[in-house]
Amino acid sequence: MPTRTATLPALTLIALCCQQAHAGGIMLYEIATDNVGLANAGAAARAQGPSTIASNPAGMSYLPGTQITAGLQMLYGDIKFNRDDDTNVSGSGSGNALDPMAGGSFFISHELDDHWSVGFGQYGDFGLAVNYDNDWAGRYFSQNSSLLGLSLVPSVAYRFNEQWSVGVGVKAMYGMLQAQTAIDRSPFGLTDRADGQFKYKDKDWGFGANVGVIYAPQPGTRIGLAYTSKVDLKFEDGLDIKGNGPLLNRLDGAKTRLDMTVPQTVTLSLYQQLDKQWALLASVNWQDWSQFGDIGVQVDTSANDARSTNIDAGFKDTWHLSLGGQYQATRQLLWNFGVAYDSSAVSDSKRSVIVPMAESWRIATGATYALDKDTDVNLSWAMIWMGDMEVDQNKSLSGNRISGQFDSAWIQAVTGNMTWRF
Template structure:
């Protein structure tokens, strides 16, 4: 990377640029991917084995599915992510506006029982990412204007059932990563000149590969314990900065080759499904995500009249945990009701939060219903509310001194999901 750039001070941060098809789930990993799992807040995900979407949560669950089954789902995410600046901000501009536009998504799964022991399947879904779209002239424009990162996963899978108690499964996870970001450049740092903003764009795609593996143990009728693991996936983005604006420094920045590597974190989920009687079942999950690895990567470029320095950023991310509890109620022969409640810890402390990745601890409440149209067709509708609350941010550039200070007030995200399952 070029290390000396004359002229005035500017700062560019490419740190886990943010994303498409996604909600905040302990970080950038999603539980809402267009399936009935959304209505349970992820409770029991690795143990339920109630449809082919188990490929995403625990491939061992395919061994409980008879014949050929297909699930197709759609969803939309929407919410409120509005930043309220305080007196600590020193950049003029408007408010951020609602940085979260409605985001559509979907998924597709198919499973097939080969014999009494073997099952195979395939799933495609988006379970990683984030998206923001602030007003272009807002006071935090030198840190972020809009951006997205999305990961679309393609997962061929296989499961083997040893007996009535033990099943295992594995899938190869190919993720297509898409990264895009747009940020303003301050062409008048310190107020020394009266110049309009410049702007840069960064965009690239990459493939990364990993695995999903899982096991389900059924110690007795109506009880299943599931353990599922997803491996780390490396995404390596590389693009030449597309800079708009006049001036020697911006001219030299334009086309600057910039590498940004991300590690989609490994995860571990332990789940319980316990049927109490013919109508009621209780579900629970504990989930761990290895965000401390993701947070060690980022690029920052600071320039001044005497030179420039590029550094790798430590975002100080930390691992996250989720605890989810849920219940299912078979109201009638055709109607199954789901409900769930979950808590996710935050991957960042208040002092390390940025307007680029505004995550925080969150509470999730969810519900949904599955209706059996006939013995071979189910329809599910689910809803989830993710409450992030107030998220303070105090972010500064070390050379130019640009600062954005304030908080996201009462931030929330909702997901509405619909899907159908066919059995053959």
Template sequence: MHTRTLILLVLTWLALGSSPVWAGGILLYEIGTDNAGLANAGAAARAQGPSTIATNPAGMSYLPGTQISGGLQVVYGDLTFDRGSGSNVPGSGSGSGNALDPLPSGSFFISHELDDHWSVGFGTYGDFGLAVNYDNDWSGRYFAQNSSLLGLSLVPSVAYRFNEQWSVGLGVKAMYGMLQAQTAIDRSPLGNTDRADGQYKYQDGTWGYGANVGVIYAPQPGTRIGLAYTSQIDLDFEDRLNVKGEGPVLDQLNNTQTELDMKVPQTLTLSLFQQLNRQWALLASANWQDWSEFGDIAVAVDTSALGSRSTTVDAGFKDTWHLSLGAQYQATEQWLWNVGMAYDSSAVSDSNRSVIVPMGESWRLATGATYALNQDTAVNVSWSLVWLGDLPVEQRQTLSGNQISGQFDKAWIQSLGTHLTWKF
């Protein structure tokens, strides 16, 4: 028990460093659970462990006794920008380097069956975020050097089972959002002949609140249909620009109060779990995410010979759709194999894509295996590949006329995670 307690404390701490993995936008499917090996297929209907708190709290009605689960994962990939001939940023600048650093993360869930009808639970996980870290002197440094937007969710939940067919669940979702950005400022239009860059930093943390609501209908044994809804969460960031660099114009920018209003989108997921026989099960999901309401995405500082200005950058996002299909194969009493594939539409058009949030449509291929160590303990290992392909970018600053043009070539992300579940 002491070992388990220590492991769970470590997992909770790691959940604070939630990793970025693209969905249609920047909501995450890979949060350190076995769901990663299914590419989100059947997420709102599986109800196979306490991580159902994140995908459909009604699934707790299918979990006997007390169950605890925790996961660790690492996310890595390649997001490298190839500068095109249309770029006219002062100085040649270096390449972007790989903007994705390997990042660890974790999750923790617990569920408890109170009686034949009621179950309660709690989950903490990072399901929202993006982080990019470019070389500081790269050619797009006046648009972004490094930035991160991360959300940690704390979700106390309750579920009620009416009968063998119907279950409902509710989770109160408290999300702590963390925003940090660091970007260079072009000083050459201000008469600085050596073109030494200025720089600004912006960072804040804030709380937002919402809810997870779900229902599961089981028309017959082995068949479950799940419908889950997550509400919009408002994250209102506020900070004063921390500007570094010599000159009266930059001095005027320093300490400028700036507000960024972001909305974590509402989502709707419909899932199917169908047990075909003792060995095989088929899973599927369809998902909608309301990215068109996202709001501001960053602060932009622009300069000219007459002065400078700071503005907020609207994301220009659009709603996304997700489709996934997966299967489970019970090879032996101990071994369960997961496999899945998925498609997510892009939350941004090519004309609105930025180096701040370089998103696009994505394809997922995933697999994983769960091994039952004994009747009460199981361990899962999951892997997923997210293929983003080529992501063209064309960004221009109005005052300075600086423009970055090119594309991210053959962008991809992988996640590798392990997940443990204990039953009491």
């Protein structure tokens, strides 16, 4: 049986310690840390807690003693598809494709001496989940799918002097993938046979690195540059086909390989202390989504044929710009706020119900309160606005077409975390 190469449909992260949210593609800034309230502004330069392991491991060199941050996060939103008259498949509306979901993260750092620091992070900053109603009009393109990318990152940092610090982390990403899509067993309405369905499920490990440097030209000013390498995930399983018939039986069990490249990224950030109360933060980020590949495998049918083919993502690289501030309102209370823009990884002509993404805007805020000199608690909130997203997809054999748009799509994140210093 033929081997197919593809990648899983993409929208948002779901489950375990991973989060759901949109970045330029499906890389996430919301990982249950205080960074949520800043919209990622200054992420590679702040060095204000052990969660810097995720954004720039060099930041550990600024953390005295042993510090631990643990966070929980709830995400919810509204991503609904409204079909138009060009849709030629019967079925219900999509329902809200984004289910509310909780997640979390954990970080620890330890200062060995005046130069060396070590740490460990567990978080999810890559992934997706889409969950449509099973009988909706776009069921032949996607019903539900999920991808988890849980990262385990042991890290080390070295501080040369008051100006320069470097850090590196080895990233082990555990990828978990599953997908489910309906199959049209009555193309063009020639018969009254019920829909078939195919399922796919597999797991894999991928490995990469986080590397960063921080330069502090003067007290109160930090410039951070961070790089995360690509991570290759390779999934392989047989298509699990439901639906009798000689055409579909040929595809049942067909070994299907899905190759995915988690993109490399580069982030440049600034942290500038303006006075005893105010600080300015900014970030510029690039993500290499053009190397992602295909977004999925689909089964298409006609009266005398059935095929499994790849769906080309047509992704392009994305850019992120963010600006934020911090205000030390009292000795105990620190207020964070930020705004960010992410370009879209997919053009309007390539957008699909499999990957309902677009450019996005973020507004965010949060507050950190010092319970005592060794314990902080943070609450943060972010709104990600994607707006209207038009879609027009069709299949060549069956002629199935889904056309319409996602109206006023948005996601919100509410995060709580605590930091302990020893």
